[in-house]
Amino acid sequence: MKFCTTRTPKKAAFSPMEVIIKGMAPDGGLFMPESIPVLSQTELNDFIKLPYPKLAAEILHKYFDCFSMAELTADAEAAYGFENFPTVPLDLCVVEPRLFMLELWHGPTCAFKDMALQMMPRMLSRALSKQRKKRLALVAAATSGDTGKAAMEGFRDVPGTKIKVYYPHNGVSPIQRLQMATQAGENVSVSAIRGNFDDAQSAVKEMFARKDVQKMLARGNAFLTSANSINFARLAPQIVYYVYAYVRMLRSHAITMGETVDVVVPSGNFGNVLSAYFAKRMGVPFGRLIVASNKNRVLADFFRTGVYDCNRAFYHTTSPSMDILRSSNLERLLYLVAGPERTARWMKDLAQTGRFCVSADVLSRLQAEFCGIWVDEPEVADTIRRTFREDGYLIDTHTAVGVAAFRQYSERPQASRRILVASTASPFKFPRDVLTAILGDAPQDDFEAAQTLAAISGRPIPRALRDLRERPVRFTNVVDREEMADDLADYLRD
Numbered sequence: 001m002k003f004c005t006t007r008t009p010k011k012a013a014f015s016p017m018e019v020i021i022k023g024m025a026p027d028g029g030l031f032m033p034e035s036i037p038v039l040s041q042t043e044l045n046d047f048i049k050l051p052y053p054k055l056a057a058e059i060l061h062k063y064f065d066c067f068s069m070a071e072l073t074a075d076a077e078a079a080y081g082f083e084n085f086p087t088v089p090l091d092l093c094v095v096e097p098r099l100f101m102l103e104l105w106h107g108p109t110c111a112f113k114d115m116a117l118q119m120m121p122r123m124l125s126r127a128l129s130k131q132r133k134k135r136l137a138l139v140a141a142a143t144s145g146d147t148g149k150a151a152m153e154g155f156r157d158v159p160g161t162k163i164k165v166y167y168p169h170n171g172v173s174p175i176q177r178l179q180m181a182t183q184a185g186e187n188v189s190v191s192a193i194r195g196n197f198d199d200a201q202s203a204v205k206e207m208f209a210r211k212d213v214q215k216m217l218a219r220g221n222a223f224l225t226s227a228n229s230i231n232f233a234r235l236a237p238q239i240v241y242y243v244y245a246y247v248r249m250l251r252s253h254a255i256t257m258g259e260t261v262d263v264v265v266p267s268g269n270f271g272n273v274l275s276a277y278f279a280k281r282m283g284v285p286f287g288r289l290i291v292a293s294n295k296n297r298v299l300a301d302f303f304r305t306g307v308y309d310c311n312r313a314f315y316h317t318t319s320p321s322m323d324i325l326r327s328s329n330l331e332r333l334l335y336l337v338a339g340p341e342r343t344a345r346w347m348k349d350l351a352q353t354g355r356f357c358v359s360a361d362v363l364s365r366l367q368a369e370f371c372g373i374w375v376d377e378p379e380v381a382d383t384i385r386r387t388f389r390e391d392g393y394l395i396d397t398h399t400a401v402g403v404a405a406f407r408q409y410s411e412r413p414q415a416s417r418r419i420l421v422a423s424t425a426s427p428f429k430f431p432r433d434v435l436t437a438i439l440g441d442a443p444q445d446d447f448e449a450a451q452t453l454a455a456i457s458g459r460p461i462p463r464a465l466r467d468l469r470e471r472p473v474r475f476t477n478v479v480d481r482e483e484m485a486d487d488l489a490d491y492l493r494d
Contacts, residue, residue: 001016001033001034001037001062001063001064001065002014002015002033002034003015003016003018003019003031003032003033003034003232004031004032004033004034004340005025005026005027005029005030005031005032005340006025006029006030006031006032006331006332006334006335006340006343006344006347007025007027007028007029007335007340007343007344007347008025008027008029008340008344009339009340009341012033012034014031015066016063016064016065016066016067017066017127017130017131019031019231019232019233020064020120020123020124020127020231020232020233021124021127021128021131021133021137021223021225022225023208023224023225023226023227023230023231023233024205024208024225024226024230024231028205028208028209028347029331029335029340029343029344029347030230030232030328030329030331030332030335031231031232032232032332032335032336033063033232036278036281036282037062037063037282038281038282038283039243039282039283039284040283041257041258041283043058044243044246044247044250044257044283044284045257047243047244047247048247048250048251050247052076052080052089052090052240052244053073053076053077053079053080053081054073054076055240055243055244055247056072056076056079056080056119056237056240057069057072057073057075057076059236059239059240059243060072060076060119060123060236060237060240063232063236064123064233064236066127066130067123067126071126075119075122075123075126076119078122079118079119079122080118080119084107084108084114084118085106085107085108085114086463087106088106089106089107089115090102090103090104090106090115090241090244091103091106092245092248092249092252093393094254095387095391095393096391098410098417098418098419099403099406099419099421100245100249100254100261100418100419100420100421101393101395101399101421101423102241102242102245102420102421102422102423103423104241104422104423104424105396105423105424105425105426105429107150107464108150108153108464109146109149109150109153109179109464110425110426110428110429110462110464110465111146111149111150111321111424111425111426111429112146112238112272112422112424112425113146113147113149113150113151114150114153114154115237115238115240115241116150116229116234116235116236116237116238117147117150117151117153117154117227117234118150118153118154119154119237120154120227120231120233120234120237121154121155121158121161121227122158123233124137124158124161124225124233125158125159125160125161128160133160134221135221135222135223136160136161136162136220136221136222136223136492137160137161137162137222137223137225138161138162138163138164138217138220138222138223138224138225138488138492139151139155139161139162139163139164139225139226139227140163140164140166140204140207140224140225140226140227140488141163141164141165141166141204141226141227141228142165142166142167142197142200142201142203142204142228143165143166143167143172143180143197143200144167144168144171144172144197144268144269144320144321144322144323144324145167145171145172145173145176145320145321146176146321146424146425147165147227147228147229148165148166148167148180148190149176149179149180149183151163151165151227152165152180152183152185152188152190153183154227155185155187155188155227156183156184156185156187156188157185157186157187158187161187162187162188162189162222162491162492163187163188163189163227164189164190164191164487164488164491165180165188165189165190165191166190166191166192166193166200166203166204166484167180167190167192167193167197167200168192168193168195168196168197168199168200169192169193169194169195169478170192171196171197171316171320171323172320172321173320173429173430173446174446175428175429175430175431175446175465175468176320176321176429177192178468178469178471178473179468180475181473181474181475181476182468182471182472182473182474183474183475184471189475189491189494190475190477191475191477191478191479191484191487192477192478192479193478193479193480193481193484194478194479194480194481195480195481196314196323196325197268197323197324198310198314198324198325198326199481200481200484201228201269201324201326201328202326203481203484203485204226204228204484205230205328207224207484207485207488208224208226210485212485213485213488213489216485216488216489216492217492220492220493222492228269228328229269229271229328229329230328230329234271235271235274235275235278235329238271238272238275239275239278239279239282241275242263242275242276242278242279242284242286243279243282243284245420246261246279246284246285246286249261249418249420254418255418258285259285259417259418260285260286260287260417261285261286261287261417261418261419261420262286262287262288262289262290262409262417262418262419262420263276263286263287263288263289263290263419263420263421263422264290264292264402264403264405264406264409264419264420264421264422265289265290265291265292265402265421265422266292266294266319266322266398266399266401266402266405266422266424267291267292267293267299267322267327268293268294268296268321268322268323268324268327269324269327269328269329270291270299270327270328270329270330270333271328271329272422272424273289273291273370274329274330274332274333276289276422277289277333277369280369281336287417288369288370288371288409289369289370289371290370290371290372290373290405290406290409290419291303291370291371291372291373292373292374292375292401292402292404292405293322293372293373293374293375293401294315294317294319294322294323294374294375294377294380294401295315295317295374295375295376295377296314296315296317296322296323296324296325297372297374298310298312298324298325298327299327299330299372300372300373300374301372301374302330302372303366303367303370303371303372304372305363306357306358306359306360306362306363306366307355307356307357308330308346308350308355308356308357308358309354309355310325310326310350310354310355311353311354311355312325317377317380317397318377318380318381318397318430318433319380319397319398319400319401321398321424321425322398322401326350331343331347333366334346334358334362337362337365337366338358338359338362342358342359342362346358371409373405373408373409374405375400375401375404375405375408379404380397380400380401380404380437381400381433381436381437382404382437383395383400383401383403383404383407384396384397384400384434384437384438385437385438387400387403388438388457389438394427394434394453394457394459395423395427395434396423396424396425396426396427396429396430396434397425397430397433397434397437398424398425398430399421399422399423399424399425399427400437402421402422402423402424403421406419406421426462426465427453427457428450428453428454428461428462428465429465431446431447431449431450431452431453432444432446432449434453435449435452435453435456438456439456447468447469450465
């Protein structure tokens, strides 16, 4: 498999190992495979019998054929084994006759990012070893709450790497902040920035092209790469769990082979729902992909109007990991639908004016497969309460955006299929908001709220969160956006 970029109309020229190591394309765009491999119905049938690590190796090998099946299987078995996922890598629960919840938060940080970020560092380490890279891989990542912790956990003490994470100061939940601030590992660091996630993400992307940053890296015998889903190696493992979800539904006889399933994904940066789209393009019989947004509804508005406009109010919501206005992975979708020339033009418009508008033909193609729905804060709370009281099922604030979108979509006449909702985080990561939604009030302390939530739900607090308060805080640094490059340089010199 060769890779191209989303902005340059040239023949695919990048190897899978270059994609993993570089993270971001040299023209400022994102790497894309030259073609999307297609699964046969026979393969889907064969996948029904496979354990998750073996399925992961099968799917990832179609994109990263620089690794052998044996190498990918070994990495997947280590990534998704008992140490990181003490119960199961993921689970599928039937909540209502048509509603299937894909639980993606059983890993070490209790969020869906673990599914990719336990695999990606192993792939990067293997690629560095194969290419005999003697330079240090400096991983830079922006996070709206979950990627940062999952990335640091995944890269913790991985040889030949250091990782630096930036998150919005006062823009994540107390538990998310503590998860990052107490992270163990000799090669990890995190700083808060005065600004929102979009500020952090744009600054990290800019550092890949800055000459002063490149000189700093050269002095430290290092190179910059990314753990965000701008790196295709971060995105690809997410495709796996959508393939798995479909074959798991087949295994349980909830559907028959070829039956179409609609998918709802709570989305901020668009990587998770794009992964479902990749699975669909590979041949998994998914129908409509419902992009569920919170009050920061830029994606919902885009799929309705074709206008992507970041020039709007930014809201801090109870689903902070989705508080995003610039969704990086939308660029990959635009490339698939409209090609590199128009994508490059739209991305230039976005950088210069904060908005772009797609043509009518492109909007028509997008609306044939995607539907954007947004959910306000009262509806998020009502959905948590209703799902717990009526279905006996506990969900977090981000998953509630997805379930609320499912309920809105289900009222439409054409919505008659079974629907898969991506459940992206444990409710115990946001215990005060979840408890307030159910009872109308909650203790101010997150850990007291978690204990109360465990008591009323009968569900245990995940192991990864239980002892969080007892861990020593290691990182308290706060910087301005303009100071991030210097902060990165200081970390590299340490």
